[in-house]
Amino acid sequence: MAKISLPSLADTIRTFDLRADKSLGQHFLLDPALLSRIAAAAGPLRGVNVIEIGPGPGGLTRALLESEAAHVTAIEFDKRAVAAITQLAGTTERLSIIEADAMRADLAALVPAPRAIVANLPYNIGTLLLVNWLQNAADFQSMTLMFQLEVAARVCAQPNTGAYGRVSVLAQWLCDVTMLMRIPAGAFAPPPKVESALIRLVPKAAQPTKAELKLMERLTAAAFGQRRKMLRGALKPLGGEALCEAAGIDAARRAETLSVAEFVTLMRVLEARENG
Known part of the structure; x- marks a missing residue:
C-alpha cells in the first residue's frame, strides 16, 4: 500500500x-x-x-x-x-x-x-x-x-x-x-x-464449549489460588484427592507443575462428575 x-x-x-x-x-x-x-x-x-x-x-x-x-x-x-x-x-x-x-x-x-x-x-x-x-x-x-x-x-x-x-x-x-x-x-x-x-x-481450530471454559476457569482458579498448597488441598472444594486420583495425577503435586494437557484431563474428570 x-x-x-x-x-x-x-x-x-x-x-x-x-x-x-x-x-x-x-x-x-x-x-x-x-x-x-x-x-x-x-x-x-x-x-x-x-x-x-x-x-x-x-x-x-x-x-x-x-x-x-x-x-x-x-x-x-x-x-x-x-x-x-x-x-x-x-x-x-x-x-x-x-x-x-x-x-x-x-x-x-x-x-x-x-x-x-x-x-x-x-x-x-x-x-x-x-x-x-x-x-x-x-x-x-x-x-x-x-x-x-x-x-x-x-x-x-x-x-x-x-x-x-x-x-x-x-x-x-x-x-x-x-x-x-x-x-x-x-x-x-x-x-x-x-x-x-x-x-x-x-x-486453535478446536475450541471448548462455554461450559468447558467455565469449568477450566474454576479449576485453575482453585489450583492457583493458593500456589503453595498441594493439589489435594487446593482442589478440595472440587474433589481434591479423589479428583486427582481419577485423573491419574499425584495429589501431592502443586499447580505450577501441571502441563496444560494435565489440566484438561482434570477438567474432563470434573465435567464427567458434575454431569454424571
Missing part, C-alpha cells in the same frame, strides 16, 4: 496535546521502523479486518494501513486521541474510528470476520482485555499484542516456572502462543519503568 503523507507523530502529539495519561496506561511508540516490524509480525493480513485498541497518536495505525489489511478499526477511549486519529480517517476509506471503552466493546459485533487484533495495549487493562478476548477466541484469526514484559512472560510461561499460572493455562489451552520480540523501555514515549514484549496468539 502507498505510504500516507501526514504530520510526524511528534507533531501530532503536540497539536492534539496528547501527553500520555498514566491513568489510561498510555505509552506511545513513535519509531516508524519499529511500528512497521510490529505490523509485519502480525502475519499476512490480506483480506483481514484488523482491530487496534488504543491507537494513541496513530503510529501503529499508520503501519497497519501500509499493510495489506482489508480494513482497520481503531477503538479509542481518549477523546484527544480520537481527534488525532481522525486526521488519518480523512486520507483513506480503510480506517474506521470508534470512540469506546475496549473493556465493554463487542468486537465481533463491531467488525466483520475474518478479524485480527493488533495492538499496543494499555498497561493497566492489558491482562483483563486478553482474558475477555479468550472467552471468544474463535472470533479472531489471531491476536498480536504488546504487554509489559512481566505479563507477556506469564502468558507464554511453561510449567515449573514462577510465571506459570492461570493465564498461562487458559491462553495456551485456547491458542498457540509465541513470544515475538522484546521492546526496550526507551522505545516508548514516555518510557515505562519496565520492558515490553510482543506476543502472538493464534486460536
